[in-house]
């Protein structure tokens with residue numbers, strides 16, 4: 001494990017990806033009036049009739065009852081509250097793909113991989129719960145799916161819960177756009193918030209763990225989805241504006257400005273709200289460009305690392321150590337994509353890391369394959385992920401996979 005003496009040195013985390021140069025990627029041009037960068041080079045089309053999301057009839061808001069699961073994902077909670085997912089919070093892969101597409105315009109490649117991963121890691125292979133009990137839903141999926149340094153949900157080891165909102169985190173986000181009249185929680189704002197939250201976990205969570213998949217991939221989604229999915233699209237702003245009212249509704253906050261209250265599980269799709277255009281769905285390649293944009297402000301997010309049982313002891317775990325053999329093969333693997341290493345990690349490491357059955361491992365590898373080829377990432381079947389690097393992270397070794405704790409070293413396949 002490489003030891004960095006300070007966070008400043010860590011900011012050079014990009015060096016872990018010798019082939020990754022965010023600046024060489026095509027950056028989306030700034031389109032007025034919504035700030036510099038982070039916007040498509042040409043505005044997407046807008047079609048009011050097709051993009052209005054119904055909140056009436058069969059889709060009217062219905063608060064969850066005592067037996068309905070609501071968990072760490074506000075998008076899925078909202079979909080379940082409005083009948084776009086089963087109200088009990090347990091759905092099949094197909095229901096997740098179609099529900100997230102219908103409400104938010106999540107592209108089926110992204111929804112598909114996320115839904116299948118849930119079914120494999122937190123479910124029975126075909127369905128899963130948006131909360132569940134430990135190891136049977138995404139709420140009990142710490143470091144398998146659910147991660148540290150989330151936007152509003154607390155770090156499990158810091159607060160004893162990963163599904164409860166942390167007031168200070170909410171107030172930080174909310175306060176990043178002080179003027180309600182012009183507020184827009186766009187990707188630029190969220191990039192700043194992502195940076196704040198990463199540093200906060202380093203400074204406050206002794207067991208902060210940032211893994212190859214839960215960290216590099218999932219934790220970015222938790223930030224980019226806020227703007228990409230929750231923003232209200234319109235003819236004037238086809239890429240969307242996310243103002244305070246809409247953010248509060250999706251995040252289940254209400255009450256007077258000086259005393260905003262969170263009601264767990266009551267996430268709500270606002271009336272008269274417009275989703276992404278069908279020609280502009282949020283796909284895996286689109287998500288990757290957002291990760292690269294975030295990495296410019298916070299280079300650490302595309303590397304793996306952890307605190308050592310005390311705050312401010314964050315150490316970087318080199319990918320060459322995590323994936324021995326990578327350094328030789330790396331150059332040809334397509335590592336210019338920040339998701340290539342996580343996919344390779346899952347491809348050969350998930351089976352032992354999550355104690356997957358052969359059937360589930362094959363299901364996962366079959367889901368990884370098209371994503372890898374879509375993004376130009378080669379899968380090296382000979383890479384052997386080294387668990388010892390992760391087991392050395394106390395925040396990781398505290399929790400195992402969905403079928404129970406992973407014995408130290410178990411990942412060496």
Ligand code: HEM
Nearest residue numbers: 072073075114115138145146147150151152153222225229
């Ligand atoms: C099948 C699709 C989806 C899956 C499997 C999924 C899964 C998850 C998981 C596991 C987390 C917890 C990550 C963490 O600990 O931070 C999460 C958080 C989150 N998800 Fe989703 N999600 C999906 C779709 C969506 C959609 C469509 C939205 C739209 C707004 C969304 C918005 C969010 C946000 C904002 C968070 C972070 C919450 C916070 O910490 O404040 N997700 N999701």
Ligand SMILES: *[C@@H]1O[C@H](CO)[C@@H](O)[C@H](O)[C@H]1NC(C)=O
Nearest residue numbers: 232233234246270271272273
């Ligand atoms: C979304 O934008 C349209 C056009 O500006 C507006 O009429 C509608 O009220 C907005 N919806 C929400 C929920 O703010």
